[in-house]
Amino acid sequence: MDSSTSVLCFLLPVLLSLTSTLSTNSEGNALHALRSRLSDPTNVLQSWDPTLVNPCTWFHVTCDSNNRVIRLDLGNSNVSGSLGPELGQLQHLQYLELYRNNIDGKIPKELGNLKNLISMDLYDNKFEGKIPKSIAKLKSLRFLRLNNNKLTGSIPRELTTLSNLKVL
Incomplete structure (x- = not known):
């Protein structure tokens, strides 16, 4: 094995590890x-320490x-506040369970970026405004449970294209 091959054999696992770290x-x-x-009045998010590289803990x-x-x-979880566009960065998210809280504001259109999402439970909150059409991108x-909020307007016609949708 020449020196360039041994360097590559050494660097490949390091680069793969770095890619995983950047993702997390x-x-x-x-x-x-x-x-x-x-x-978060009951401290359910107390373990969410931004100095830890890996949120999996x-x-x-x-x-x-x-x-x-x-x-x-x-x-x-007795949390209140609002959701921001940052949630759309969780590319691998499959389950978003935020039901029975006091979350208000609009449902971010960026949730439409969560291509792997299987279940979105936002029911029993205080969300306002319209259901984002971008949710139709979640094939x-x-x-999709949005009941018992303060949403207005009709259900976007685009949601009829979601062939896997079992519960709306």
Whole structure:
């Protein structure tokens, strides 16, 4: 084995590890941005430490074997505040569970970037405004629960293109 091959054999695992770390850093940043928007009177987000590189160690966050965030479970957590566009950066997210809280404001259109999302449970909150049309981009979505909010307007016609949707 020549020296360039041995350098490549050494660098490849390092580069792959760095790629995974960068992914969890951006996800950690997105989750920390969410944390900064929420009021948390019962300290359910106490473990969300932005100085930790990997958000997979935080309570209410589940990751896959590649340390990518796939689930956010904050249902019935007594949090309030609003959601921001940063949530759209959680590219691998499959389950967004934010039901039975006091979250208000608009549902960010950036949630339409969550291509792997299977379930979005935002029911029993105080969301206002219209359902974003961008949700129609979520082709893997099976469960969309938005009931018991302060949403206005009609359900976007674009949502009829979601062939996997079982519950609306």
